[in-house]
Amino acid sequence: MPKLNLHRRDYVSILIQDDESTKLEQIFKPNLSKSSLRLTPSPYLTERNLEKRWSRLESMTDKSELLDPSTLEQKDAYSKNIEHFIGTVKVPVGIAGPLRVNGLFAQDDYLVPLATTEAALVASYNRGSQLITAAGGASAMLLNEGVTRTPGFAFYSLKEAGEFVAWIVSQYDTFKDIAQSTTSHGKLTDINVNIEGNHVYLVFEFLTGDASGQNMVTIATNAVFEYILSTTPVAPEYAFLDGNLSGDKKPNAHSLRSVRGKKVTAEVHLSKELIAKYLHTTPEKMMQFGQMTTVGGALSGTIGINAHYANALAALYIACGQDAACVGESAVGMTRMEINKYGGLYASVTLPNIMVGTVGGGTGLPSQKACLDILGLHGNGKSQALAEVAAVLCLAGELSIVGAFCAGHFSRAHHKLAR
Structure with missing residues (x-):
């Protein structure tokens, strides 16, 4: 038998080399026996259905971890958001801020709830938020709105x-x-x-x-x-009903220059002194990093150029009752960093697909509404402001992660906070 490639394990080649075709035939043979794992045919949230589901599941896990007393008491609140309900999952929520936004719709200092299991993420957005606030805030402009079906x-x-x-x-x-x-x-x-x-x-x-x-x-x-x-x-x-031209929940080139959801651009000017104080690097090095990673992004075929919009948006969406799958399209966008005429750093982000709402969907669920309440952005007349906050949050994250790479702190931060 040839020596295995240590860099890549090709399972099909190994099976062929071992002449395991009869084994494959047995593995892939359809199994038509009746499953013992069926729960309830009805998807609805009723006392009887919930009891029947847990009569099967209790032997598998601790019921109280998913159906805790608070969830049980509030279960009716979830009836329009989930099928085959069995409980809730607790995701850690941290807070980043204050984040100062000087926008068309968002004009305030915001404390931003972020739900994530990734260590160092909230710390990074907190640092970027404080840097932006120390600079007087970021400007943000909602450019366009629109949701498509094709x-x-x-x-x-x-x-x-x-x-x-x-x-x-x-x-x-x-x-x-x-x-x-x-x-x-x-x-x-x-x-x-x-x-x-x-x-x-x-x-x-x-x-x-x-x-x-x-x-x-x-x-x-x-x-x-x-x-x-x-x-x-x-x-x-x-x-x-849909021919897949809408770009629904997937990155696509069309909406990079158009809009799906809310299109927002945001910018900030940062002095050398602030960058040194908060990021421990220089505007020149951050611009060089941007130039190199733009080329790297082009070589990889990425749609748009950004460091990690998905981190901010996923954490914000989960915390605030948005459709987390929309991160697939929302995380498309452009980050730019340049030296301004005073020798400081100009940084901007443009996100054409921020898919957020402040009513409907999961925004009225107990924990998610609480997070929107912390932002002061639950209810009618608030969705445009939430989109501008999301864009500035992404800007904060871009500044922080680029600063970490430039200062050589990226790996060290993850080692310290995630050890």
């Missing part, structure tokens, strides 16, 4: 696709009325057409008020979609 239609030919589009563009007012009938908060603001051969993709863009709005947009678009299928003079051969 139905796809397949036709026999390009001719039929063209005829379909000609009819579609004559129906915009009707589509807006239909969409509006499904929601009191959402508003269909734009419809774009994309033709790819005999496929047609319709991009429906909505404003969703203070809700993150993905369910709202799906319901409204589905109403229009059903109207199209029942009314179109050119019937598609097949069609789907």
Whole structure:
């Protein structure tokens, strides 16, 4: 048998070399026996269903770790946010700040709750927040809003696709009325057409008020979609409610220069003295780091250039009842660091896909509402401010992690706090 590659273990090659085809056949053979792990067919949160689920699970784990007295008392609050409920998971929550934001909508000092199991993360954002606040705060500007859903239609030919589009563009007012009938908060603001051969993709863009709005947009678009299928003079051969052009929960190049959710840019000017005091490095070294990592990002094929937006957004989203899966798209964006005319550092971030809400979804759950209350950003009229805070939080994290790399403290901080 050839010597194994010590850098990479290729399991299929090993099996082939060992002539284990009969073993593979046994491993992959379908097992059609009835599972003993079925719980309840009903997904709903009722006393009976909860008892039946735990009658099976109690032999596996300590029930009180998931269904503690507080969770049991508040269980009805979760009924619209979860199926097959068995309890809650406790994620440690830390606080970073004060974070001073001078934005169009967020104009205050904020204490930011962050839920994470990653040591050194909250400490890093706390340091970046204090640096920004010491500089007088970061400027933040909400640039655009919009949530999309993109139905796809397949036709026999390009001719039929063209005829379909000609009819579609004559129906915009009707589509807006239909969409509006499904929601009191959402508003269909734009419809774009994309033709790819005999496929047609319709991009429906909505404003969703203070809700993150993905369910709202799906319901409204589905109403229009059903109207199209029942009314179109050119019937598609097949069609789907979403053709994957929306970029929903995945990084994509289109929304890097467009918007999905809320697009925010933020900036701060930092003096040499502040950088030395808080980050123990220099503006020149931080700019050099930015130049090198921009090239590295391009070589890796990354969409956008940033150090770790995902850390801030995941921790903020989990703490504040947002859809954590949206970090997949929200963490796309651009960080830039330059020497300003006074020899200090200019740093900016632009995030085009901040998907946050301050009503609906998980924002009303007990712990998540408490975190939004700490920010002072729960309820109507607060979602734009939350987006600006999220962007400045990302800026704080970029400054802190770049400073740590430049000062040679990155590994040391993790060793100290996560040992």
